[in-house]
Amino acid sequence: MSTEARSAIFARLQTASAEATANDILRESWALGHAPYPPLPCENTEQAFLTNVLSNRGTVDHAQDRSAAVKAIGRYLYTHYRTQRFVAGNDPRLAAMPWRDAGLLPRFGTVEVGEPLTVGFARLGVAELGATVSWTGKGNPSANNLLAEHHITLVDSADIVATSEDAWPRIQADMERIGRPRGINFVAGPSSTADIEGQLVCGAHGPRAWHVIVIGKLPKDALANALATTADK
Amino acid sequence: MEQKSDTFLANAATAMNDTAAAQRRDIMAAFTPIIRQQSIDGFSSYEPTRKHLKRVRQHTLNHLAHYLAEFETQALANGNHVHFARTPQELNSTVLDICQQHSARRIAKGKSMVTEETGLTAELEKAGLQVIETDLGEYIVQQAGETPSHIVGPALHKSADDVRQLFLDIHPLGERELEHTSDMVAEAREVLRTHFLQAEVGIIGANALIAENGYAMLVTNEGNGDLCANLPPVLVICTTIDRVLPRAEDATAMLRLLVRSATGQPQTCYTSFYSGPRRAQDQDGPVEVHIVLLDNERSDILDSEYRGILECLRCGACLNHCPIYQSVGGHAYGWVYQGPMGSVLTPLLTSLEQSAALPNACTACGRCEEVCPADIPLPAMLRDLRAREYTEKLTPARWRFGIAAHAWLAQRPRLYHSLSGIAVKLLRLLGRRKGYLRHLPFAGGWSSQRDFPAPQAATFMQQLHDKQRRERQRHEH
Amino acid sequence: MNDVSSDQSVPSERPTVALFITCLVDLFRPSVGFASLSLLQRAGCEVVIPGQQTCCGQPAYNSGDYRGARALARQTLKQLEAADYVVVPSGSCAGMISEHYPRLLEGPWRERALAVAAKTYELNAFLHSVAPARLPVVKVKTDSVAYHDGCAGLRELHVRKQPRELLHSVCGITVKELQQPEVCCGFGGTFCAKMPQISARMADNKLKDVQASQAQLLCGGDMGCLLSLAGRASRNGQPIEVRHVAELLSGDLSAPAIGKDT
Structure with a gap:
């Protein structure tokens, strides 16, 4: 049935499509260019990223280095769950974190039902969207993004790009190295719904809270400024 | 989905009589435009982006055969099974076959207007499968035995009280209050979580298919679509x-x-691109992925003057800004798609005869076109559909006669002016004392709801004529 | 007809304006036609009123009778093309001429339609931005006025600030703004007769908005909307006074409001 349907549909589409060779189409597509540059809330990319994460109802923190990041995670775990335990993907970057600096006890692998906390390491942050981007794989089981109550995402400040147009070439470069990942996930906020009377509720199916920790150098006062701008709103 | 567009006026009357629901629609209609506007105001490149995308969409549709073939090639290379379906029935039986091949009993389904269009859930249920809608709005609607009233917010017609009562009725969880919306959301989360973990097949829609790499894009806020896409084995x-x-x-x-x-958000919480089944190094994800591509009249639409409607992004802004949608709600439209985009799509995807009322449910106020991110000339398309109704004689004879008679008369200015003079005199006689008429012959539609303001005096043209004649006479004397 | 224009300095070149009176004004409210005529003259224009004009063709056009609409479009164009400007006391009829005639017609007629479209204005827009002279100030007894933006005027012709500024500068009226001025009143030409219940609900919403603004007088630039709103208000027993904006601008409110005793 499907092959027959396929040829029927393509035959119909051919008559409705403009006559052009693949080369013509390619040239035409080049002429489309890129979408206009989207506005950022401020000039500085990292601050814009933090600001947009906050406006997407995420929470943010900054750590100068990996050791500081571990401590920041420790503080978050303690504040919310009084625990040192959490689940992390088999990302070599996560494996190499000095967890003992804060006495944390990660379990590496895929989150199981009932485990409330996951930590992942994003491949990119996109300032325009206030989103982190990661791809599924050994280092990042998709369940870890979705099944926990609180989802903590780390991102290196050097991996924060301005726009999604800047993100795709980076993703493409990785694809050339490791092949096309099964899933590319942009996360921009805790899971939410407004399906009942338009009232926004966080924690619809996925995490109720989403915490982003930027590791590495940030422009002076980027975090403070981002927090101040969102607090104004 | 069973279509009830032919009883649009009756559906609308029922909807308008439900005052509580009507009030909720009024509130939504007041605040959704504000939220959208704030969001657009904060995005200074809206207009140029709209123009850019228009070019991209038009380019793609101009070469749809090429891009669809490219997508297919890439999707196959990514390890997917790609199926084509000409009709809703073909899609349904393709999906049913897949489920049966895997002896699936439980299906977790994400929000997909396309499967609403084909009535997939009902077909699968007929074959004994348990299909659970996992988008909260769709879940509510499914459990209530209703249909979506809005392409983006399927259950927005229901009150929180309705949902609370529904959950208390259908979830056997004992005594509980479910006082707040968040309690209801939490309950649905628990109930559906179990289902996600048990389902053998996940079914989702796609917001876009990427030709260059064969990925399917899925956009949700709840993350339910991603759970459907990642947890079940198929x-x-x-x-x-x-x-x-x-x-x-x-x-x-x-x-x-x-x-x-x-x-009105800058970005949805979850935007995912899926390329196919799990890779060797993956720890989770489906082992088998099927992509079913439905035509259902779209290739015909592509070849017609309604091609532009294929550029629709399914954002629902035209519904949120349509005063008629606000008045009658989504169910009145009697099918899957509502509001202005629905009134264009429904006749094209089903039949104009069955949905003849829909293109008339428009005052040509133009607000939908103004807010449409794809810049689709919706009022013009609705007018063109009315023109088709007129040519195909689907317009009621009474109307056709009235319109044709008026146009005929208006093309004969002398006759028009003298007849309208007589008509005005008559109306003035009828409405003399009060300044209005309560009933008007041949205008039952109007006078069922409104008084008819009586004409002021003789027509403007007559008065002008008399004035000019008097002046000429004055000059001559 | 006598020139009623005032002490304003009138440019030596008085442009010729063809006044398209519109069928609803012709039939139901001639006083709006005379007010428009007088306003254009006060604003320094030579006004002609082509005698063979009837209807712009909107009812046929919107009902899908494109053939009938084309015939009326051609007939109307012939009436109007000689003048320097075409002015219409209705946003929807002006929009029909300037936006829809060029879409409806083809070949040489399309060229003619485009030429007329380029010089066609809704009354407020013309008086505000094009007319050679400014309107003289008039005394109007009411200052509790709301303005209803007709959809075609608002979205096709971008008439929004013009009537408000004119009401302010000519009548000293500050318009009381509605909560949802961009929402349709439910008239929609034949729509109100085809789907009267829905149309009435939309009118009720608009009237509610007007009531909340506490305005005692509702004016607008489109007879269709005004007749429909006045008719619904009368049926509901709402005491609101409904008038065309031209009546206010001309300072002549001697005619009873729409749908009130004659």
Whole structure:
């Protein structure tokens, strides 16, 4: 049935499509260019990223280095769950974190039902969207993004790009190295719904809270400024 | 889905009589435009992005055969099974076959208007499968035995009280209050979580298909679609052939408009691109992925003057800004798609005869076109559909006669002016004392709801004529 | 007809304006036609009123009778093309001429339609931005006025600030703004007769908005909307006074409001 349907549909589409060779189409597509540059809330990319994460109802923190990041995670775990335990993907970057600096006890692998906390390491942050981007794989089981109550995402400040147009070439470069990942996930906020009377509720199916920790150098006062701008709103 | 568009007026009357629901619609209609506007105001490149995307969408549709073939090639290379379906029935039986091949009993389904269009859930249930809608709005509607009233917010017609009562009735969880919306959301989360973990097949839609790399893009806030796409061992993606975009960057550019227009957010919580089954190094994900591409009249629409409607992003902004949608609600439209985009699509996807009322449910106020991120001339398309009704004699004879008689008369100015003079005199006689008429012959529609303001005096043209004659006479004397 | 224009300095070149009176004004409210005529003259124009004009063709056009609409479009164009400007006391009829005639017609007629479209104005827009002279100030007894933006005027012709500024500068009226000025009143030409219940609900919403603004007088630039709103208000027993904006601008409110005793 499907092959027959396929040829029927393509035959119909051919008559409705403009006559052009693949080369013509390619040239035409080049002429489309890129979408206009989207506005950022401020000039500085990292601050814009933090600001947009906050406006997407995420929470943010900054750590100068990996050791500081571990401590920041420790503080978050303690504040919310009084625990040192959490689940992390088999990302070599996560494996190499000095967890003992804060006495944390990660379990590496895929989150199981009932485990409330996951930590992942994003491949990119996109300032325009206030989103982190990661791809599924050994280092990042998709369940870890979705099944926990609180989802903590780390991102290196050097991996924060301005726009999604800047993100795709980076993703493409990785694809050339490791092949096309099964899933590319942009996360921009805790899971939410407004399906009942338009009232926004966080924690619809996925995490109720989403915490982003930027590791590495940030422009002076980027975090403070981002927090101040969102607090104004 | 069973169509009830032919009883639009009766559906509308029922909807308008439910005052509580009507009030909720009024509130939604007051605040959704404000939220959208704020979001657009904060996005200074809205207009140029809209123009850019228009070019991208038109380019893609001009070469749809090419891009669809490219998508297919890439999707196959990514390890997917790609199926084509000409009709809703073909899609349904393809999906049923897949489920049966895997001896699936439980299906977790994400929100997909395409599967609403084909009535997939009902077909699968007929075959004994348990299909659970996992988008909260769709879940509510499914459990209540209703249909979506809005393409983006399927259960927005229901009050929190309705949902509370529904959950108390259907979830056997004992005594509880469910006082707040968040309690209801939490309950649905628990109930559905179990289902996600047990389902053998996940079914989702796609917001875009990327030709250059064979990925399917899925956009949600709840994350339910991602759970459907990642937890069950088999994934079926159902969408239509017109959802293709050339490049990944086109899809993310489109999102800038889609999300702001739909919910006023800058970005949805989960935007995912799925390429196919799990890879060797993956720890989870489906082992088998099927993509089912439905035509259902779209190739015909592509070849017609309504091609532009295929550029629709399904954001729902036209519904949120339509005063008629506000008045009658989504169910009145009697099918899957509502509001202005629905009134264009429904006749094209089903039949004009069955949905003849829909293109008339428009005052040509133009607000939908103004807010449409795809810049689709919806009022003009609705007018063109009315023209088709007129030519195909679907317009009621009484109306056709009235319109034709008026046009005939208006083309004969002398006769027109003398007859309208007589008509005005008559109306003045009828409405003399009060300044209005309560009933008017031949205008039952109007006078059922309104008084008819009586004409002031003789027509302007007559008065002008008399004045000019008097002046001429004055000059002559 | 006598020139009623005032002490304003009138440019030596008085442009010729063809006044398209519109069928609803012709039939139901001639006083709006005379007010428009007088306003254009006060604003320094030579006004002609082509005698063979009837209807712009909107009812046929919107009902899908494109053939009938084309015939009326051609007839109307012939009436109007000689003048320097075409002015219409209705946003929807002006929009029909300037936006829809060029879409409806083809070939040489399309060229003619485009030429007329380029010089066609809704009354407020013309008086505000094009007319050679400013309107003289008039005394109007009411200052509690709301303005209803007709959809075609608002969205096709971008008439929004013009009537408000004119009401302010000519009548000293500050318009009381509605909560949802951009929402349709439910008239929609034949729509109100085809789907009267829905149309009435939309009118009720608009009237509610007007009531909340506490305005005692509702004016607008489109007779269709005004007749429909006045008719619904009368049926509901709402005491609101409904008038065309031209009546206020001309300072002549001697005619009873729409749908009130004659």
